[in-house]
Amino acid sequence: MVESIARPHALRTSAERSAQTTSGYPMLLVVLGGLVLVALGIYHASNVPLGPVLIASGILIAIFFASGFYLLQPNQAAAILLFGDYRGTDRSTGLRWVWPWMIRKTISVRVHNITSERLKVNDLRGNPIEIASNVVWRVSDTAQALYDVDDYMQFVNIQIESAVRVIGSRYPYDDFSHGEKTLRGDADHISEELRVELQDRVAVAGISIDECRLTHLAYAQEIAQAMLRRQQAEAVIAARQKLVEGAVTMVETALDQLSEKNVVELDDERRAAMVSNLMVVLCAERDTQPVVNAGSLYQ
DSSP: OOOOOOOGGGGOOOOOOBOOOEEHHHHHHHHHHHHHHHHHHHHTTTSTTHHHHHHHHHHHHHHHHHTTEEEEOTTEEEEEEETTEEEEEEOOOEEEEOOTTSEEEEEEOSOEEEEOOOEEEEOTTSOEEEEEEEEEEEESOHHHHHHTSSOHHHHHHHHHHHHHHHHHHHSOSOOTTOOSOOTTTOHHHHHHHHHHHHHHHHGGGTEEEEEEEEEEEEEOHHHHHHHHHHHHHHHHHHHHHHHHHHHHHHHHHHHHHHHHTTSOOOOHHHHHHHHHHHHHHHHOSSOOOOOOOOSOTTO
């Protein structure tokens, strides 16, 4: 029996929770109290039993409580560890305090902006293309980012490259028949699919993808000239097709109006000749020169 392979986000073992920390300002008063004891000990230095005790006690209190201070700026967080055990995350800004034997690891939860390198990928039709993207992301779960992956910054960069390659090979570069979605013609759809694909890949690291956009899209240099000529040829064919359709409609309308208003009566042979002349005039790339018929209709 074949066992199913779990997706990466099913391996998540950590989850962010609030840490038990306090404001650092009350503890700052305690440190100041320790310094006051040191000052009193120096003042009573002549008293041998009291002076050294006050100085030693004040220094120990000041050092002990001062070692528990840490600062958090806006959009920063601190993961708290106790002997290797995750005890929670503090997201409160300002001067904070925790027991000195607890380790604090600061992590930024601000928005990050990464532009990937230009990657060479084969599109759905096998044509080599160059593609790059810009990704806006942020850390949403600090516990997952710090403890479920080895280096979340490097992890995100690698997953961006992998997702761009997958999306680039899933669609053709272009399609003049407009029969399917393309990388060049459906930028919004491609960007959203890239965001969904990348979000699924980085969920294991507690990362949220806010936006993805393609910043570069072109054929690879080795086929760029050939594909440009192909695009030009397809564009010319499409333009001539529209031109012929319009000319046929105009000729049909002209013949119908001539018949309805009895301007001239034409037999099948003269009718075919008029259609041919009108088609030449309407479809010709050069300006036509009028010919004045000074004889009869049949000369």
